[in-house]
Structures are given as C-alpha cells and as structure tokens.
Amino acid sequence: MPKLKSIAVTGSTGQLGQSFKHIAVNYPCYDFTFVGRGDLDFNEPESIIDYFEQHQFDVIINCAAYTAVDKAESEPELARQINHLAVKKLAGIASNQNAKFIHISTDYVFNGKQYRPYNELDGIAPQSVYGETKLAGEQAIFEIMPVNAIVIRTSWVYSEYGNNFVKTMLRLGSERDALNVIFDQIGTPTYAQDLATAILAIVDSKDFTTSVFNSELYHYSNEGVCSWYDFAKVIFSHSEIECIVSPIETKDYPTPATRPHYSLLNKTKIKQHFNVTIPYWQDSLRKCLKNLQEKA
Numbered sequence: 001m002p003k004l005k006s007i008a009v010t011g012s013t014g015q016l017g018q019s020f021k022h023i024a025v026n027y028p029c030y031d032f033t034f035v036g037r038g039d040l041d042f043n044e045p046e047s048i049i050d051y052f053e054q055h056q057f058d059v060i061i062n063c064a065a066y067t068a069v070d071k072a073e074s075e076p077e078l079a080r081q082i083n084h085l086a087v088k089k090l091a092g093i094a095s096n097q098n099a100k101f102i103h104i105s106t107d108y109v110f111n112g113k114q115y116r117p118y119n120e121l122d123g124i125a126p127q128s129v130y131g132e133t134k135l136a137g138e139q140a141i142f143e144i145m146p147v148n149a150i151v152i153r154t155s156w157v158y159s160e161y162g163n164n165f166v167k168t169m170l171r172l173g174s175e176r177d178a179l180n181v182i183f184d185q186i187g188t189p190t191y192a193q194d195l196a197t198a199i200l201a202i203v204d205s206k207d208f209t210t211s212v213f214n215s216e217l218y219h220y221s222n223e224g225v226c227s228w229y230d231f232a233k234v235i236f237s238h239s240e241i242e243c244i245v246s247p248i249e250t251k252d253y254p255t256p257a258t259r260p261h262y263s264l265l266n267k268t269k270i271k272q273h274f275n276v277t278i279p280y281w282q283d284s285l286r287k288c289l290k291n292l293q294e295k296a
Contacts, residue, residue: 005030007203008057010090011064012036016104018161019192020063020199027200033057042086043078052093059203060094062087062103065134069108072129073256083133088140091149100148100208101141102199107155107187107221109135112260119266120153120217127258142215149215150202152195152270155263156221156231159192160291165228169235170292173243183229183247187263188221191284195220198276205274218273219265222281234282238289 011017012034024032033055040051042064065083066072072079087103094101108131109124126132141149158164166189172179198220207213226234229247236243250261270276 005058005203005209006033006056007031007059007061008033008035008055009061009063010035010040010042011062013162014063014065014067015157015159015162015164015192016063016196019159019196020061023193023196023200030200030203042082045085045089048086048089048093052097056097057099059100059102060090061199061203062090062101065104066130069128069130069259070256072133076129076133079129079133080136083130084136084140087137088144091141091144094149095145098148100150100203101145102150102152102202103137103141104195105138105151105153106131106134107153107260107263107265109138109153110260110263112185112262114262117264117266118219120219120269127260130257138217142217145215147212147215150208151215151217152199153217153219153265154190154195154221155187155265156189157192157195158189158288160288160295161192165189165231166235166285166288167292169232170239170241173236173239173241176243178244178246179232180246180248180253181229181232182250182253183227184249185259185261185263186225186227187260188223188225188265189231189281189285190221191279191281191288193288194222194279194284198270198274198278201276202274216273218270219267220270220276220278221265221267222284223267223278224281225264226281234285235289238282238286 009020041047066079111125158166
C-alpha cells in the first residue's frame, strides 16, 4: 500500500476529470481534491496562484484544457492562456511545492503525415492553434520541471460525460436515417476511464512514489486502429442503431482547424515503463455504451 498522497485533479468537470471522480472510490489510499472552474479560473493567472497558495498537494494532475479545436482558430489568445500560460503557471507551482505533476496533451502536436505510429521522439509540427498551444504547454513544463513531471499525449477521447464523438453519433443516429462520416483520418479512440486508470497506475508505481525522476513524455490511447467512419459504424452496431453511414473525405467536410490525417500513437514506452495493460478500443467502447445505457 503506497503512502497516502493528496492528489489535485484540475478540470474536474471535463471528460477525464469526471472519469477520475468515477474511479476514485477504488483508490481509498489517496486523498483526491477535484478542482473545477468554481475553485480556480485558468483564464486568470492570479486565480491559479491564489488557489495553490491556500492548498498544497503531493500530486497535481492537470486535465483542464481548451479543447474546442475549431473555435481555437478564432480565439487563439484564450486557447494560449489555458493550454500554455496556465500550464506554465501550474508547472511553476508544482516545482515550488515539490509536487509531482502529470499533464495531458494531444496527438495534434504532430502534422499527421506519418505512416507508422508516432513515438515520443518523432518530430512535432502542429497544424492548428489548438495543437500549437498544447505543444507550448508541453515545452513550458519541461523547461520549468526537469524532474518530477510527466506529459501524456492522447487521442480521440470519449466517455460517458460531456460532449464527444460517441455521444454525438448516438444522438444523430437516433435522429437521422443516414450520416456522412470522414474515413481518411486514422487514429485510435481513447476511453477516458482507461486513461484515468493508467494515470493512477503511474502514480501508484514505485518510481513515481518514492523518488525524484527525470521528467518524461509518454503516449497513451487504446489499442487498435480505425477511422472516424469505422468508429461510427461500430458505435451503431454495438448500439443496434439502424443508421446508414457513408464514408467521405476530409475535403468534403471542411473545418476551420486542420486535423491530422494519421495520428496513431506508439504506446511501447508507457507499457514497458509502468507495466500498463491497455484495452482494445472496441472492448472499451462496449463498456462505455453499457454505462450510458444504464444511465439513460
């Protein structure tokens, strides 16, 4: 049993934050504090400082982010404040408090033009404001915290909470007889509960618990590969929704932000270092759909 640790989870109302809340009951050895917008405002640096002057933690897990990918193109300063400057502030606080810091980043730091899964050493070339600001957040962490920080890039996150592709497909599939879905963007869905479980496995690990460690970058998504078209087809199949899905190209569905055409992540490093077992994406999707059905 690890030593009792106080853990702050920021972004508590988001998909990952709420997934942490759901599984926290399985980790009674940790004292969780879920920090939402009512506690601190990532738009206001003073709000972040004030909160952490009054509260100290052993571990800070930052799940807060500006994730409106298309909207970020017209709100670059707001995206930069939340995804870069607030993260820089958090890293400084974690360093000053001698807290371990875990931050969630994204596959959007890559240009999506590769044809093998991206590892942590591959070159970055974000194609959107969202990707640029998330990358700046990563870089700020490593500049400020050469030790005791972990950045985890993930992709295509969905859950029982908030707005996401799975819930959108379920809604549209029940409203329409047919849908067009992009088939030329390839990646892997990530069930937020699986990601939260993996993060707590890291927190639970001996290296993280007992020692100072060099700050590191890791990749995490579920196992397997699909397109958004495949993802939609499987959602409908598992949900017994009769909606015709037709594949379309990205050029037929223009958006303000450029999305990676290929964003498979190589998870070898996180699996080997922390002995993390990663579920297959369809198995996790079934679990999420079952939970959503039970909540309905």
